[in-house]
Structure formats: structure tokens, C-alpha cells
Amino acid sequence: QVQLQESGPGLVKPSETLSLTCTVSGGSISSYYWSWIRQPPGKGLEWIGYIYYSGSTKYNPSLKSRVTTSVDTSKNQFSLNLNSVTAADTAVYHCAREARDGGYFDYWGQGTLVTVDS
């Protein structure tokens, strides 16, 4: 059974960089697209972007100027960096796997709350 687990600081100061890692267990990171999706408290879901195991990426234009992602296949991990954060970036951040036949997310991490506050 594939499992995803997000990790990283739960508190980030305004203007700093939010950094999270997603560790994949029970399956290989290879041959899949891996996404980050966030959810402000009490609100809906926003797709941040994806990274393919080979390193190619695609981001939501609304966040593109502030987002970078990376993948480490040797550790079965992928990561998110979001710079210049503000309170509006406070959210639960989920990592998720896009299914092999494309389009939908078949496995999700439990999510991790990141609060932006001084």
C-alpha cells in the first residue's frame, strides 16, 4: 500500500521560505507525477504544482513566481519550496500522487498545517 507523509516546519515567518518534504513508502516514486495541493483552514483545495520523477515540473500560474520543487529518487522523496510567504499562505499542505492513467489523485498524504506568523 502506497503511503505519503509530509514533513517540515509548522510555523514560518512572513517573507521567509516554506519548505516541505513528502516521503513515499510502499511504492516507487518513479514513473509518476507528484503534486502539492493546499487547503487554507475551512476552505477549498488549491493545486500548487507537480513534479515528475525525472524532474520536469508544472506550476499553478498564481504561485509560479514563488514555487520550486525537487525530487530525490534515491530517497523516494519530493519537496516543495514556497518563498516570500504571507499569512495568506497559511494552509494544510498535502502531497498527492497522480494515477498512472492520468488526471486524478489516487493517493494523498495526511496533510501538514503550516502557519505563517511572526
Added chain:
Amino acid sequence: EIVLTQSPDFQSVTPKEKVTITCRASQSIGSNLHWYQQKPDQSPKLLINYASQSFSGVPSRFSGSGSGTDFTLTINSLEAEDAATYYCHQSRSFPLTFGGGTKVEIK
């Protein structure tokens, strides 16, 4: 960007009742529409992919239909464990987008 509009925002339903949730896309997305269930303090779980295909292990009371711009998620004979927020999601074009969610409460 494709906007997905769900209705209703909230529904209070008696057990064994039928629930219908709709999702309307701002432009045609074919069958590239998926449904998720999210319970409090949990991550979303896939119910239906490509408008009408039930994901593995999903109870048969959940079904999906539609194509183009109008889609429906139906829960036949609602059970107490179905209390959750339901989201639609389109994968027709980037950026990937989600509907605003429909919260289903059990009376």
C-alpha cells in the same frame, strides 16, 4: 483557468435518502472530472474518476455521471459515515482546479 461550480454548498440529509451534488465547469472538459470525499481532519479520498468510473474499494452507493460541462455525484441510500465534504476536480487543462466543495451533514 477552468472554474468548477458546485451546488449546493451544504446539504442536510436523513440516512437512507438519496444525495445529488452537481459540478458545472466553465468550459467543456469532456470526462476529465473526478470526485473526492474529505472527512474532517483527513485528506481527500478518491471516489470517482473520469466522471463515472468508481475507484477501487468505493461503496457501490456512490456513482457519477455527466460529460462536457455538467456532472453529478449521486449517493444512493446515504449512510452516517458519508458525512463529509465532497469536491469535484478537473484534469482537462492546467492549472488543475477543484470545485468549492459540498458539505453533507446527516440529520
